[in-house]
Amino acid sequence: MNNAPDNFIIEMLGITKDFPGVRANDDITLRLRRGEIHALLGENGAGKSTLMSILFGLYRPDKGVILKNGRAVSISGPNAANALGIGMVHQHFKLVHNFTALENIVMGMEPTRLGLLRTDQARRQVLALSEKYGLRIDPDAKIEDSTVGAQQRVEILKMLYRENEILIFDEPTAVLTPGEIGDLTRIMRSLADEGKSILFITHKLNEIKQTAQRCTVLRKGRSVGTMIVKDTSVETMSELMVGRRVDFSIDKTPAKPSPSPMLRVERLTVKSGRQQKPLVRDVSFEVYGGEIVCVAGVDGNGQxxxxxxxxxxIPADAGRIYIAGKDVTRSPVRARNMLGLAHIPEDRQRYGLVLDYSVEENLALKSYFRSPFQRRGFLSFAVMRAHAERLMRGFDVRAAQGPATRARSLSGGNQQKAIIAREISELPNVLIAVQPTRGLDVGAAEYIHRRLLAARDEGKAILLVTLDLDEALAMSDRIFVIYEGAFAAEFDGVKADARELGLRMAGSGKRVD
Amino acid sequence: MDRRGRFAPLGAGLASAASSIIAILVGLAVGFAILLATNPAQAVRGLGVIAMGGFNGGMKGIGQVLYYATPLILTGLSVGFCFKTGLFNIGAPGQMIVGAFAGIWVGTNASFVPPPLLWAAALLAAALAGTLWGAIPGLFKAMLNVHEVIACIMCNYIGMYGVNYLIKNSNVYDPLKNQTIDMTRAAIPKAGLDNIFFSLKGRFHDASSVNAGIFIALILAIAMHVVLNRTVFGYELKACGLNRFASRYAGIREKRGVMLSLAIAGGLSGIAGGLMFLAPAGGLHITVVETLLAQGFNGIPVALLGLSNPIGIIFSALFVAYIDQGGYYLQRLEYMPQIIDVIIAVIIYFSAFALLMRQAIDALRSRLNRRADKRARGAGEEPV
Incomplete structure (x- = not known):
């Protein structure tokens, strides 16, 4: 295949995309050569997924043009993208679970004669493709019975069956075991050798080294540059991805840990129904009152x-959990809350709020059943209102109609502040804060950081789970790196080095000090 | 974002009432189409008769509307209460019939209860039996994750056939009429309503069947309103219905909520059955036939039209009973009874699309808003 330097199959020029309150892509240019594997590297929220969604037609850019083979094209949706030969394997597969592999691959493009399916022809085509690229599948296996790796191969075959020549992989290795990752790497190389052009979203540096020829790094919605992978060290890429360590280290006094741990976890293992590999593997740690312990890791590593x-x-499959010295491994949520566990959940709209309840009702979600919120089974709306007004003032939660506003109509930052207000006001012993500043603007994030530090200085034990290196470094007294469900390293929060932490998060275990 | 040219959001209550009224108008329009198709000459008069509803019969007609609305309020509450918890109680017919039988049996056999209180004891038995019958699908859902619709439908048939069997094998059976015996001693008291809602036919005092049941239904509707909106229990149930993930996160025992919700719904339907069938000679009796009670199923459109709000359900049950009476009087014109049933069913079921109308109103509003936004942005968008 032609691999001349300027043989670009796709060019995305000056792409800008705004979402309410945030510029997800800012004047990004990305050029994909025919037959190359091009990695797109960046932290969470750097704008990788937005950029790929624009290429796949899910979003329209506010500014910028897309060229295919040098000609401007308009991509109005996934069907238009498909017609241009652009296919995408999403991070969460889009397969019909009770259909077979073959049915999933041909769905929407079934060969027919007189309105009847011609399964034999479809089968021959799919098996030929499978042979050609080494994509082993059982065409008659139902998706729900297949491993994640096999499901991914079905997704790839789906693109090939549609004769796509530009293949987008959205974090394809996040769900795979190491063996499967090796297979995928080989498959991607053979696809590129056959002239397919591959865009590969990831934040794992070793994989880029192994597969990609070039790499474009995004940071905070901007392109930091495109480099030749074999001339660039893993450390350089990591530095470009993370950026210089932003020095807004908040005034942090040394931690004054309590004498005994507030949260103790012993050899905790969590499995999920479908997947074979445990999501959390044999994790042990302690969090003392008055300190912030961080679990840092790339998304999808079990945090x-x-x-x-x-x-x-979700239930623990093995191990023990103690809150304030009490074994709560089998206790229901309410019992844990009563022992002083507060939780800022990762998915604030799914878990953290009842969106169709008012702000005041949401702020009482953990306390409505206690006096004075209830008397003889009846809710006291006056108490709820006063409670809400106090918290909204204290935590700067802004709502158009005050405490009676539907939680749904609050901005993301105010929803998050409301949750944090509720959880901190419960006077917890232990506060689990999962990505507490995700998707928030810098001001709101800083505010939340200050409140978390204040809670720490009041003697609360805080477990901070984050994907954001800066956040981990700015906030933590101790940092655990979680990789593939297990703790891979422990750092002292003050002495930790951003680059080394980034390498550990990306699964690079060998590091000479 | 430019907010000029945006459509100010209607008040939530106003939007709900508007959507219910639009749904009713659509139902009437479709009903009119059927009137036209079956007997064009009488269609306009026919629509008038339907629209006049209970008023066709003077004070007696109004009384009949209240009488027929009584069980509908209760089955509507039963279904609507479950909707609020995120459950679909399609088991009201079974819960009604089981409750009705228990009431009749106690009303006949509980001779130790002083006669003035017998009807109340019978009604209590109806409520308990209905509660039990609702708790069964609740238990299955909470313990074994069996979908409540499946379990409710099965309980409907088990309840109907079981009650048919029990009636024939007990002392409440009237073999001549193939139905339950008259409830002379345990009949729901009239509470003087028969002296208000009657028509004079010459010197004949033609009284409506309305009785104190309507008061019980109204009180229970208000009670449900209080439970849902004022109590800890209602707060938990609604939270489960709106977002069960967040309820689990808050530590609410979701399974207990599911069970209690279906049990309470069953109790309401059981009372509906008791109020309907605890009737003296001339009133309604359980006939031994293989048909599920329409009043049970009609709880579904009543709840939908009332948007599951207990106060809304009072009005939607009154509306359904009112239209039903219109159909009764439509027999005066030359319409076949089956056609009348079809027309009334069409009106009622189209009316139940209130929620759909609500969504349509919301969708239309947001589309208009989007268009306004786009205009405000002008040609800011560049072609790709």
Whole structure:
């Protein structure tokens, strides 16, 4: 295949995309050569997914043009993208679970004669493709019975069956075991050798080294540059991705840990129904009152499940959890809350709020059943209102119609502040804060950081789960790196080095000090 | 964002009432189409008769509307209460019939209860039996995750056939009429309503069947309103219905909520059955036939039209009973009874699309808003 330097199949020039309150893509230019594997590297929220969604037609850019083979094209939706030969494997697969692999691959493009399916022809085509690229599948296996790796191969075959020549992979390795990752790497290389052009979203540096020829780094919605992978060290890429360590280190006094741990976790293991590999593997740690312990890691490494298991929302398969010395491994959510567990959940709209309740009702979500919020089974709306007004003032929660506003109509930042107000006001012993500043603007994030530090200085034990390196470094007294469900390293919060932490998060274990 | 040219949001209550009224008008329009198709000459008069509803019969007609609305308020509450918890109680017919039988049996056999209180004891038995019958699907849902619709439908049939069997094998059976015996001693008291809602036919005092049941239904509707909106219990149930993830996060025992919600719904339907069938000679009796009670199923459109709000349900039940009476008087014109049933059913079921209308209103509003936004942005958007 032609691999001349200027043989660009796709060019995205000066792409800008605004969402309410945030510029997700700011004048980004990305050029994809025919037959290359091009990695797109960046932290969470750097704008990678937005950029790829624009290429796949899910969003329209506010500014900028997309060229295919040098000609401007308009991509109005996934169907238009498909017609241009652009296919995408989403991070969460889009397959019909009770259909077979073959049915999923041909769905929407089934060969027919006189309105009847011609399964034999479809089967021949799919098996030929499968052979050609080494994509082993069982065409008659139902998706729900297939492993994640096999499901991914079905997704890839779906793109190939549609004769796509530009293949987008959205964090394809996040869900795979190491063996499967090796297979995928080989498959991607053979696809590129056959002239397919691949865009590969990731934040794992080693994988880029192994597969990609070039790499474009995004940071905070801007392109930091495009480099040749074999001429660039992993450390350089990591530095570009994370950026210079932003020095807004908040005035942080040394931690004064309590004599005994508030939260103790012993060899905790969490499995999920479908997946074979445990999501949390044999994790042990302690959090003392008056300190912030951080669990840092790239998304999808088990940190969400760890938090849900601690909060009692998913069961632990092995190990023990103690809150304030009491074993709560099998306790329901309410019992844990009564022992002083507060939880700022990762998904604030799904777990943190009843969106169709008012702000005051939401602020009472953890206390409505206690006096004085209730008397003889009846709610006291006056108490609820006063409570809400106090918290909204104290935590600067802004709502158009005050405490009676529907939670749904609050901005994301105010929703988050409301949750944090509620959880901190419960005077917890232990506060689990999962990505407390995700999606918030800098001002709101800083405010939330200050409140968390104030809670720490009041002697609360805080477990901070974050994907954001800056946040981990600015806030933590101790940092655990979680990788593939297990704790891979422990750092002292003050002495930790951003680059090394980034490398550990990306799964690079070998590091000479 | 430019807010000029935006449509100010209607008040939530106003939007709800508007959507219910639009749904009713659509229902009437479709009903009119059927009137036209079956007997064009009488269609306009026919629509008039339907629209006049209970008023066709003077004071007696109004009384009949109240009488028929009584069980509908209760089954509507039963279904609507479950909707608020995120459950679909399609088991009202079974809960009604089981409650009705328990009431009749106690009304006949509980000779130790002093006669003035017998009807109340019978009604209590109806409520308890209905509660039990609602708790069964609740238990299945909470413990085994069996969908409540499946369990409720099965309980409907088990309840109907079981009650048919029990009637035939107990002392409440009247074999001549193939139905339950008259409830002379345990009949729901009239509470003087028969002296208000009657028509004079010459010197004949033609009284409506309305009785104290309507008061019980109204009191229970207000009670449900209080439970849902003022109590800890209602707060928990609604939270489960609106977002069960957040309720679990808040530590609410979701399974207990599911069970209690269906049990309470069953109790309401059981009372509906008791109020309907605890009737003296000339009133309604359980006939031993293989048909599920329409009043049970009609709780669904009543709840939908009332948007599951207990106060709204009072009005929607009155409306359904009112239209039903219109159909009764439509027999005066040359319409076949089956056609009348079809027309009334069409009006009622189209009216139940209130929620759909609500969504349509919201969608229309946001589309108009989007268009206004776009105009405000002008040609800021560049072609790709």
């Amino acid at each position: 969400s499940e760890l938090a849900y298991a601690l909060a009692g929302l």
